[in-house]
Amino acid sequence: MVQAALRGGVADRRSVFEVFSRHLPAGRRYGVVAGTGRLLEALEGFRFGPDELEFLRAHRVVDEETVRWLSTYRFTGDIYGYQEGDCYFAGSPILVVEGTFAEAVILETLVLSVLNHDCAIASAASRMVSAAGSRPLIEMGTRRTHESAAIASARAAYLAGFAATSNLAAGRRYGIPTAGTAAHAFTLLHDSERAAFAAQVASLGPRTTLLVDTYDLAAGVRTAMEVAGGRLGAVRIDSGDLALAAAEVRALLNSLGGEHTRIIVTGDLDEHSIAALAAAPVDGYGVGTSLVTGSGAPTAALVYKMVARATGPGGPLEPVAKSSVGKPSRGGRKHGLRRLADGRATAELVVVEPRETPAGVRLDSDPPGGAVTDRPLMVRLVRNGEIVGRESLDLARARHTDSLGELPRTAVQLSRGSAAIPTEFI
Known part of the structure; x- marks a missing residue:
C-alpha cells in the first residue's frame, strides 16, 4: 500500500484511522483498555534499520523508492485515545491515529497486535478480580503462552487488579509485585x-x-x-x-x-470457577491458562479503519467508510464520552465530527432526573510524533477500579448478557 501510494502521489494525504471493536466477545458486558503504554514505548523506537531494509530490498518486497522512504520513517502525526484502565464498549474509538496515509497505515499491525492482546487479557483479568472479591490473585500463566506474551499478560493482569505475578521479567520491567x-x-x-x-x-x-x-x-x-x-x-x-x-x-x-x-x-481456574469458590475458605488464587488465553476470548476483535481523509493537499477532512456486508464502518473522526447520571454510567457517547460536543443532550438511555454529566474519555497520547501520554502502571490500575465502579452493577455479572451500557452515536 505504501509503495502504491507513493507511486500514485497520495502517500502524504492527511488521513485519520480509528481503532474500535464492532462487538464485545459473546456474553461480555465491558472491555478494558490495556497496552497503550506498551504501544507508546514500541512506537517511539519504530524504525527500519539497515538489516530490515536490506531484507526488503533483497526479497523485492518493495521497490527502491519505498526502501528510501522507509529508511527515514518516523511517525510525525498525532494520536488520541482512551486511557489505560478505562472500560470500553462496542464502537468506542479507543485509539485515533492522525497523520499522512503512509505514516499511519504502516502502524496498523503494531497497533492491533499490542491492543488486541492486552485488552483481551485485561478484560478477562477484570472479570476474575470481580469474581474473587477481596481475595488476591497471582498471575501464573507464563508456561502457557509465548515468552513475550507472558510479560505483556502479567502487565495487563496487574492493571486489571491482580495482586502479583510469578513472571520475574514482568516484575523487573514494570515493577509488578512477584510471588510464587x-x-x-x-x-x-x-x-x-x-x-x-x-x-x-x-x-x-x-x-x-x-x-x-x-x-x-x-x-x-x-x-x-x-x-x-x-x-x-x-x-x-x-x-x-x-x-x-x-x-x-x-x-x-x-x-x-x-x-x-x-x-x-490453583489448577485451571477461570472467573466462573473462582466465583464458585466464593463460599469456600480460600484466601487467594493462582490463575494461569485461562488468563493468558483471555478466558475464551484471546483477542479483543479490534480493527484499524480509515474514517476520514483530506480531499487534497492541505484540504479539509471528509468522512470515509466501507459498506462491506457484515463489516460496515462509520465515517468521520470521533470523540468518546461517557454519560453519567449521579455518578453512574448510562451510555457510551460517540460523537462524530464536525458536530460540537453535545453537553446536556438527553438520550433515551438517560434515567429520569439526576445530575447528568459527560465524562471525556480521550486524551492526546502523541503530538507531532512526540510521546506526551506516558503514565505509570499504578495510575492505570487505579483508573480501572474507578471506571468499573461507575458502571451499573450488572457489569460484573458473569452470566451471559448484553453490554453494561448502550453505545450511542451522535
Missing part, C-alpha cells in the same frame, strides 16, 4: 515429603507456602505444620475438588493450631 510457590517436582526430588518441606522452610522460613497435595492431602498438611512448627504461612492446593479440599484443609489447619495459615488454590 514450589512445584510438585521439588517434592518428588526428595526422599520424602517431610524432607522437601524441611528444605524449603530452612531456606525460606516458616512463613513460606508449601504445596501439600503431591501425595495424600491430609498427611501433607500435617507434615507441613509439623515442619513449620505451627507457624506456616500458607498451603497450596492444586488438584481435586477445590471447594471440598479447602474446607477439609481449613478444618485440619485449625485443629493443628494453624488458624492464621492461609489457603491458596
